[in-house]
Amino acid sequence: MAVESGKPVPDFSAPATGDTTVTLSALKGQQVVIYFYPKASTPGCTTEGGDFRDRMAAFEAANTVVIGVSRDGLRAQENFKAKQDFNFALISDKDETVCRLFDVIKLKKMYGKEHLGIERSTFLIDKAGKLAHEWRGVKVAGHAQEVLEKAQALDAASASAD
Template sequence: MSVEIGQPVADFSATATGNTSVTLSELRGKQVVIYFYPKASTPGCTTEGGDFRDRKPAFDAANTVILGVSRDGLRAQENFKAKQDFNFDLISDKDENVCTLFDVIKLKKMYGKEHLGIERSTFLIDKEGKLAQEWRGVKVPGHADEVLAAAEKLNAAS
């Protein structure tokens, strides 16, 4: 059972950077962008995270929290966040609970071998905790701008 547009997203709690835990229901009243990336400190994921970092003031103005999620351990996430100066938290989803909720674990091919990995995906959740928009199979260039535009439009409408 994965998330559907217009439907409430099931509540979850997950371990995040900064010695914190993120609980979706505690973010009600704010919009939430959750973006899933394959692996910390890889080129595409670094670029994507940087794009969200650089736009965080605009996301803040649109009443929107940014959360990055991968299957990396907490230490890798902390290092990635510190090295890239990310101004938002990263969730360590080693047990894949959050990935499973959003159905982002897909069969991927790399160097001719198949493996299960995270399909780069982003989800925009409204202030009531319902899924407002989703992007799957994301290409990094221009993506953060597209998500920001959607967050601003959703915030203006509510």
């Protein structure tokens, strides 16, 4: 079953950089941005990750954790994170468990050939673990800033409700 807007996101655990495991339920009480990218160390994915990295202080101020996900192995994710100095975890989703939960595996065309790959997508989960916002078929330019603004607005709304 894939995630639905306004509904709780099913819990998952996945291997991540830094010899850690990311478990969604362990992040309750914080907002979570999960962004899916096609491949580590490619130009668009490097730019997107850098845009999130450069806004981490603002995400943290909005009580928001950022996590990147691709089907790359842990070594590729570790190298990507280290080389780009990313200040957030990258999940290695080789078995596509997290990708399928968020329904981001799509039929894509490259050089006239069809293959299944990750559609660049981002999800914002609220402090209670519900899907607050989703972006699919993302264009990198300006995206991290748009996600940050939604996270800040959601955090402000939840703070005034508390």
